[in-house]
Amino acid sequence: MKIKYFFKEGCKNIWSNGMMSASSILVMICCMILTGGAMLISVNLNKTLKSIENQNVITVFLNDDVRSQSKISEVKNKILQNSNIIGCEYYSSEEATEKYHDVLGDNLYEIIKEDKNTFPESFHVTMKDLSLYDKTVSAINSIEEVQSVGDRSETAEKLSNLSKLISQGGIWIVLSLGMVSLFIISNTIKITMHNRRFEISIMKSVGATNGFIKAPFIIEGAIIGVVAAVFSTFMLNLVYEKLLGVINGIMPFSFIGFSSIFWKVFGSFICVGIAFGVVGSLISLQRYLNKEGGDVVAW
Numbered sequence: 001m002k003i004k005y006f007f008k009e010g011c012k013n014i015w016s017n018g019m020m021s022a023s024s025i026l027v028m029i030c031c032m033i034l035t036g037g038a039m040l041i042s043v044n045l046n047k048t049l050k051s052i053e054n055q056n057v058i059t060v061f062l063n064d065d066v067r068s069q070s071k072i073s074e075v076k077n078k079i080l081q082n083s084n085i086i087g088c089e090y091y092s093s094e095e096a097t098e099k100y101h102d103v104l105g106d107n108l109y110e111i112i113k114e115d116k117n118t119f120p121e122s123f124h125v126t127m128k129d130l131s132l133y134d135k136t137v138s139a140i141n142s143i144e145e146v147q148s149v150g151d152r153s154e155t156a157e158k159l160s161n162l163s164k165l166i167s168q169g170g171i172w173i174v175l176s177l178g179m180v181s182l183f184i185i186s187n188t189i190k191i192t193m194h195n196r197r198f199e200i201s202i203m204k205s206v207g208a209t210n211g212f213i214k215a216p217f218i219i220e221g222a223i224i225g226v227v228a229a230v231f232s233t234f235m236l237n238l239v240y241e242k243l244l245g246v247i248n249g250i251m252p253f254s255f256i257g258f259s260s261i262f263w264k265v266f267g268s269f270i271c272v273g274i275a276f277g278v279v280g281s282l283i284s285l286q287r288y289l290n291k292e293g294g295d296v297v298a299w
Contacts, residue, residue, distance in 0.1 A: 009219075059123070087124075
């Protein structure tokens with residue numbers, strides 16, 4: 001019965017402070033969406049970084065004057081002399097042109113196709129041990145006929161730095177908006193307590209414990225957090241899926257589907273929402289419930 005009473009009173013408090021409650025919910029929604037967005041970007045970047053790190057295949061581009069089959073075979077043998085190389089597959093200029101057919105478009109493709117020297121001859125080289133990546137790339141680059149090596153380490157480093165930057169930015173966003181959320185929630189509870197000061201004074205006068213008086217206000221804060229969490233999850237899902245549709249229309253890329261992490265995001269938002277709501281409530285409650293019944297009436 002007590003739980004039912006506390007829940008009923010908590011809902012009544014939210015309804016009686018409609019504007020302040022709505023403000024609390026909106027700020028918490030913004031906080032959760034921005035935090036969740038930063039988290040999703042970071043997770044996708046880490047996935048991309050992992051895929052790059054797991055790819056032990058690099059592209060070796062040959063000089064423009066290396067076109068004859070005999071010269072290409074000679075370079076291949078030099079590459080295979082490295083003990084860390086377990087595969088070396090020839091990739092012709094014509095194959096490279098065909099690969100970018102869709103990107104180039106028909107008109108540009110026909111022009112480039114006539115010039116057989118547009119793309120250099122190359123090899124797809126497979127390494128055995130990625131810990132020797134830098135040493136192996138350096139050895140390949142020292143071969144006279146090699147123009148360059150498609151080195152992914154720089155891309156991986158940039159993605160890693162971007163992921164760290166987004167994570168740090170997410171932390172500051174959480175701290176900033178979290179403080180605003182706590183401030184608005186605590187003020188919402190403060191207004192509720194002010195409106196019910198005579199009722200609280202009477203309850204304290206007849207011996208009601210602080211715990212009994214606190215409970216409806218704590219539940220009020222928790223409900224605000226849960227409502228914000230529900231809206232945040234579905235809004236983040238909607239925005240994320242829309243963005244995926246746009247990005248996938250521009251470039252094919254493997255992103256993490258929101259459905260696969262829906263319950264993790266929802267559970268995290270619920271926990272954070274309740275925690276913020278309860279803490280925000282306690283900030284106001286602790287201050288005013290130290291007063292005795294007669295003092296409360298004088299607010």
